[in-house]
Amino acid sequence: MAIDLQWLERVIERRKKETGEEGVRLHPPAMxxxxxxxxxxxxxxxxxxxxxxxxxxxxxxxxxxxxxxxxxxxxxxxxxxxxxxxxxxxxxxxxxxxxxxxxxxxxxxxxxxxxxxxxxxxxxxxLSLWQIDSKRGFSFLDDAPLDMRMDQSSQLTAQSLLQTLSADELEHLFFQAGERRSDARRIAQTIVKERNRSGGIPTARALAELIVQVKGVRGGRIHPATKVFLALRMAVNExxxxxxxxxxxxxxxxxxxxxxxxxxxxxxxxxxxxxxxxxxxxxxxxxxxxxxxxxxxxxxxxxxxxxxxxxxxxxxxxxxxxxxxx
Ligand SMILES: C[S@@+](CC[C@H](N)C(=O)[O-])C[C@H]1O[C@@H](n2cnc3c(N)ncnc32)[C@H](O)[C@@H]1O
The missing domain is CATH 3.40.50.150 (Vaccinia Virus protein VP39)
Structure with a gap:
């Protein structure tokens, strides 16, 4: 856990350097x-x-x-x-x-x-960089609810998926997005256990930290929660x-x-x-x-x-x- 917080701090510092005080980035168009x-x-x-x-x-x-x-x-x-x-x-x-x-x-x-x-x-x-910074739960660093809707007028949020899908359904979602089968299962089971214990996962950051607890930190620049966040975002926005x-x-x-x-x-x-x-x-x-x-x-x-x-x-x-x- 301690390692993860240091990692998050480094990411926050890097992002501050990239974005300045505003904390919002315009998306650089590719190709x-x-x-x-x-x-x-x-x-x-x-x-x-x-x-x-x-x-x-x-x-x-x-x-x-x-x-x-x-x-x-x-x-x-x-x-x-x-x-x-x-x-x-x-x-x-x-x-x-x-x-x-x-x-x-x-x-x-x-x-x-x-x-x-x-x-x-x-x-x-x-997703654009601008949306990642928009505090809708797209970022691992967000102390904001897991919303993840690109269109704020649509109904389904990532929070509602985490609250209502069964462990098998969550596992399938994460596996489809490229998570290893064993990790997908452990993450899904931990989410269900957590929602039964505390009523739900309150923020994006809390979910990212939960996944770090399950998977550990394996080094590299890719956050361990990347695929789970991708899976939820893709499901919410079809x-x-x-x-x-x-x-x-x-x-x-x-x-x-x-x-x-x-x-x-x-x-x-x-x-x-x-x-x-x-x-x-x-x-x-x-x-x-x-x-x-x-x-x-x-x-x-x-x-x-x-x-x-x-x-x-x-x-x-x-x-x-x-x-x-x-
Ligand atoms: C990578 S960004 C596009 C960046 C843009 N090309 C630029 O240069 O600034 C992707 C955008 O697609 C939008 N988007 C995703 N799915 C969409 C859909 N089904 N219909 C309309 N817009 C969508 C997102 O809201 C987001 O703003």
């Missing part, structure tokens, strides 16, 4: 050059691009700056992130529309602003379903020749993108000779060495791209 190139942003005489996970607006800003003739529709399910994006993109307000919503509803959301076809879609899913449905739905609004770019940061996400692209690259119905998409990246593209050095968080990023051909 910007590659995103712009695959979307062919600079080549357009005019065009509409949808940033389906606009976050705090890093990629959107890059698109707007790369070509003064294009417009951007930015969607995010996190209303507070959109406020930050709006401020950041204020100089381009005449070419940006920001919409609060889930990318799975892209057709309806675009319909609200009178658009039915677009030139390109970008998906950069998961992240894999969002990604799959988001790709399927946005393929319907792309013009012929329009392109998709999807960035992912972990293997479950990348597998989902690969499989969903592959399904759309098959002829779908009888009599349809041509598939809907052609895949532009046989293998995913990775950030350059220079980018990985400058932005270590980009290290796990993979980019896949496809083009609508029918």
């Amino acid at each position: 910007v050059k590659e995103v712009l190139d695959f979307l062919r942003v600079r080549e357009k005489e005019e065009g509409v691009f949808v940033d389906m996970t606009v976050g705090t607006g890093g990629h959107a800003l890059a698109i707007l700056q790369a070509n003064p003739k294009v417009t951007v529709i930015g969607i995010d399910r996190d209303a507070a992130s959109l406020e930050v994006a709006a401020e950041r993109l204020a100089d381009y307000a005449d070419r940006v529309t920001l919409i609060h919503g889930d990318m799975r509803d892209i057709q309806r959301l675009l319909g609200q602003v009178g658009i039915d076809r677009v030139d390109g879609c970008l998906i950069d899913p998961g 992240e894999i379903d969002s990604l799959r449905v988001g790709i399927l739905e946005s393929s319907k609004v792309l013009k012929r020749g329009g392109r998709f770019v999807v960035l992912t940061y972990q293997s479950l996400e990348d597998k989902t993108v690969k499989e969903t692209f592959a399904a759309l690259a098959q002829p779908l119905k009888e009599g349809e000779e041509r598939p809907m998409l052609t895949i532009l990246t046989k293998d995913p593209i990775r950030p350059s060495y220079q980018e990985r050095r400058q932005n270590p968080r980009s290290r796990s990023c993979k980019l896949r791209a496809a083009e609508r051909i029918r």
Whole structure:
């Protein structure tokens, strides 16, 4: 336990250095050059691009700056992130529309602003650094309840999952996110024991400390609670379903020749993108000779060495791209 607190203090110090007094970070967008190139942003005489996970607006800003003739529709399910994006993109307000919503509803959301076809879609899913700092229980350091909702108007929280799932269900959730089976079981059983004893786990920090007690500290930069936090966050926000449905739905609004770019940061996400692209690259119905998409990246593209050095968080990023051909 003592070791863990020292470890946490070091992380807090590192974060303070990164963020200054405010303690809030803008998310550095990953693989910007590659995103712009695959979307062919600079080549357009005019065009509409949808940033389906606009976050705090890093990629959107890059698109707007790369070509003064294009417009951007930015969607995010996190209303507070959109406020930050709006401020950041204020100089381009005449070419940006920001919409609060889930990318799975892209057709309806675009319909609200009178658009039915677009030139390109970008998906950069998961969590932004800004959200990690937003005290919703995403961070191991948060003395805040385990909320973990990206969309504060949705119902399910991580706290409610921890209170209601059985030990078997929790074990399955953690195992799916990559936790070793034996650790997943011990963590799940400890959580159930703790909620029976004290009524529940009050904060994100308390959960992180509980997991350290179960697993111990194994060294390295990865916190022992990483996979459990990932599992809870992904379940609360239905992240894999969002990604799959988001790709399927946005393929319907792309013009012929329009392109998709999807960035992912972990293997479950990348597998989902690969499989969903592959399904759309098959002829779908009888009599349809041509598939809907052609895949532009046989293998995913990775950030350059220079980018990985400058932005270590980009290290796990993979980019896949496809083009609508029918
Ligand atoms: C990694 S951040 C995006 C960062 C952004 N590209 C930038 O450069 O600032 C991911 C964003 O996706 C949003 N998000 C995740 N799932 C979503 C969904 N199903 N629909 C809309 N937004 C979603 C999150 O709220 C978060 O703001």
